[in-house]
Amino acid sequence: MTRYRLLITLPLAETSPVAELAAYYHARWQVEAMVEQLKPHLQQGRRTLPFKTPELVRQAFYGWVLTPYAVHWLMHQVASEHRSHHGQ
DSSP: OOOOOOOOOOGGGGTSOHHHHHHHHHHHHHHHHHHHHHHHHHTSOOOOOOOOSHHHHHHHHHHHHHHHHHHHHHHHHHHHHHHHHTTO
């Protein structure tokens, strides 16, 4: 059984289930890790984006954010299948 200790000062602490708060905390750190992986790409110097509309800028941003996530998800899927096929 995994135990968590979470100290917060949020008003929701009294009304939210502990497991739910722990899940949010875990999800937050997954997002933080993804942003950390993006930083080197974003810091390669200021570039002028070739996009002329807000929709195209939004689309490019989601591509930058979702591509590393998709790669990590695929790596996780392959590792999980490998473990299940090899009895580990």
